[in-house]
Amino acid sequence: xxxxxxxxxxxxxxxxxxxxxxxxxxxxxxxxxxxxxxxxxxxxxxxxxxxxxxxxxxxxxxxxxxxxxxxxxxxxxxxxxxxxxxxxxxxxxxxxxxxxxxxxxxxxxxxxxxxxxxxxxxxxxxxxxxxxxxxxxxxxxxxxxxxxxxxxxxxxxxxxxxxxxxxxxxxxxxxxxxxxxxxxxxxxxxxxxxxxxxxxxxxxxxxxxxxxxxxxxxxxxxxxxxxxxxxxxxxxxxxxxxxxxxxxxxxxxxxxxxxxxxxxxxxxxxxxxxxxxxxxxxxxxxxxxxxxxxxx
Amino acid sequence: xxxxxxxxxxxxxxxxxxxxxxxxxxxxxxxxxxxxxxxxxxxxxxxxxxxxxxxxxxxxxxxxxxxxxxxxxxxxxxxxxxxxxxxxxxxxxxxxxxxxxxxxxxxxxxxxxxxxxxxxxxxxxxxxxxxxxxxxxxxxxxxxxxxxxxxxxxxxxxxxxxxxxxxxxxxxxxxxxxxxxxxxxxxx
Numbered sequence: 001x002x003x004x005x006x007x008x009x010x011x012x013x014x015x016x017x018x019x020x021x022x023x024x025x026x027x028x029x030x031x032x033x034x035x036x037x038x039x040x041x042x043x044x045x046x047x048x049x050x051x052x053x054x055x056x057x058x059x060x061x062x063x064x065x066x067x068x069x070x071x072x073x074x075x076x077x078x079x080x081x082x083x084x085x086x087x088x089x090x091x092x093x094x095x096x097x098x099x100x101x102x103x104x105x106x107x108x109x110x111x112x113x114x115x116x117x118x119x120x121x122x123x124x125x126x127x128x129x130x131x132x133x134x135x136x137x138x139x140x141x142x143x144x145x146x147x148x149x150x151x152x153x154x155x156x157x158x159x160x161x162x163x164x165x166x167x168x169x170x171x172x173x174x175x176x177x178x179x180x181x182x183x184x185x186x187x188x189x190x191x192x193x194x195x196x197x198x199x200x201x202x203x204x205x206x207x208x209x210x211x212x213x214x215x216x217x218x219x220x221x222x223x224x225x226x227x228x229x230x231x232x233x234x235x236x237x238x239x240x241x242x243x244x245x246x247x248x249x250x251x252x253x254x255x256x257x258x259x260x261x262x263x264x265x266x267x268x269x270x271x272x273x274x275x276x277x278x279x280x281x282x283x284x285x286x287x288x289x290x291x292x293x294x295x296x
Numbered sequence: 297x298x299x300x301x302x303x304x305x306x307x308x309x310x311x312x313x314x315x316x317x318x319x320x321x322x323x324x325x326x327x328x329x330x331x332x333x334x335x336x337x338x339x340x341x342x343x344x345x346x347x348x349x350x351x352x353x354x355x356x357x358x359x360x361x362x363x364x365x366x367x368x369x370x371x372x373x374x375x376x377x378x379x380x381x382x383x384x385x386x387x388x389x390x391x392x393x394x395x396x397x398x399x400x401x402x403x404x405x406x407x408x409x410x411x412x413x414x415x416x417x418x419x420x421x422x423x424x425x426x427x428x429x430x431x432x433x434x435x436x437x438x439x440x441x442x443x444x445x446x447x448x449x450x451x452x453x454x455x456x457x458x459x460x461x462x463x464x465x466x467x468x469x470x471x472x473x474x475x476x477x478x479x480x481x482x483x484x
Contacts, residue, residue, distance in 0.1 A: 007411065007412035010412055010427060010468065011407075011410040011411060011412060011427065011428075011429055014307075014410070014427055014429045014465065014468050015407055015410065015429050015430065017306075017307040017310060017341070017468065018306055018307055018341050018342050018343070018374075018375070018429060018430075019342075019343075020305070020306060020307060020308075020309070020342075021303070021304065021305040021306060021308070021342070022305045022306075022342070022343060022346055037345060040345070040346045040349045040350070041346070042305055042342065042343040042346045043343070077345065077386070077387055077401055077402065078343050078345060078346070079343075079407065079430065096408065099405070099406045099407075099408055100406075100407075101406055101407035101430070102407065124408050125407060125408050126407065254346070254349075255353075258303075258304050258305060258326060258350060259326060262326075
């Protein structure tokens with residue numbers, strides 16, 4: 001990489017660093033974005049429909065309308081992220097031209113390419129991508145993702161998949177950190193990840209970019225759970241604006257995210273909350289209905 | 297030396313690692329009670345709107361002002377500098393008012409305008425590497441504020457007494473010059 005490329009990479013990962021310890025909230029309009037900012041969100045994710053509605057209504061889920069995204073960008077001063085379909089580099093080009101602060105190449109939208117993800121090194125704007133395990137995370141990073149979020153199961157209001165993916169990722173990282181250098185090529189082969197990134201993980205015991213959690217977080221205790229399992233920040237999608245009390249719930253999840261190791265603070269955050277979104281039992285879902293299996 | 301790092305949101309771990317490299321244990325601060333007997337505290341980068349809400353909710357805003365009045369040194373980077381300012385613009389927001397400056401948020405634009413640059417400073421003969429991420433800009437400064445570094449004609453690091461502020465992120469580089477300077481300030 002040239003110095004310029006290296007500097008672009010550093011400011012991409014740098015913004016991800018700035019979001020640590022925070023809550024990134026899904027919003028579908030400027031009014032929700034304002035509520036999110038007021039409640040202490042460190043960034044908002046602009047999208048047309050929250051995952052729970054995409055799941056319910058079906059159809060093709062695309063990048064949000066640029067008019068809506070523009071409205072959100074002018075309504076708040078915190079970073080604005082927006083989603084593109086997996087592999088849809090032209091949607092990403094549009095979002096970069098619009099100057100969004102972060103792009104989420106997301107399995108929540110209908111994939112545009114079933115083989116290739118966006119080659120994210122071609123962009124100046126940073127990308128976040130979903131992953132279910134170390135191999136998937138490192139492939140996305142090799143393509144240029146500056147942040148990883150474990151996928152969970154978006155729009156389910158059920159934390160079980162977020163926990164499964166975070167545990168899988170953390171276990172893989174811990175295991176690889178115990179291996180000798182002669183064992184790493186085999187890991188590269190079995191995980192399908194580039195050797196140099198496997199070597200980085202073995203040496204440093206962590207991913208080269210921040211690792212956040214998403215997909216099913218609905219309560220302050222859910223946030224405290226994934227953070228204690230190793231997430232460095234959380235994305236909350238349907239969990240806030242599909243609950244009976246978005247503003248209170250948003251504030252509560254923000255509080256629990258900062259004080260995730262302090263049960264008394266999580267208790268305080270949990271009190272006076274109304275009803276959480278109604279969740280889905282993942283086991284009742286058909287394989288075809290799962291969003292997490294999109295992308296590879 | 298007991299040095300704190302505000303750890304409510306942002307890149308507090310990066311500051312912690314820089315302090316550790318200099319042989320100083322970082323004391324992560326989430327509540328006012330964590331601030332007891334600190335000689336200095338770092339306000340990290342992150343989102344100033346998010347951080348400000350915590351400062352108010354936890355009474356950390358009052359604790360920081362009391363600390364400053366009692367001679368505690370404070371170093372704010374980016375969002376931390378915004379928290380320290382006397383006045384914040386674009387948009388206007390409340391702040392601690394411990395540094396006599398007017399700061400404009402996101403002064404360079406959005407994330408695609410973030411960049412790494414090199415610039416002269418009064419701290420060392422060598423140019424400092426400066427990582428700007430959605431950085432604010434110092435628009436105006438009071439008479440007691442001295443400029444320690446400039447970039448492209450704009451001040452990017454300033455000091456007033458024991459309050460130090462930079463709009464860039466020295467914690468995201470391998471260079472610990474600025475942190476060393478802050479530790480000296482806190483030790484005096």
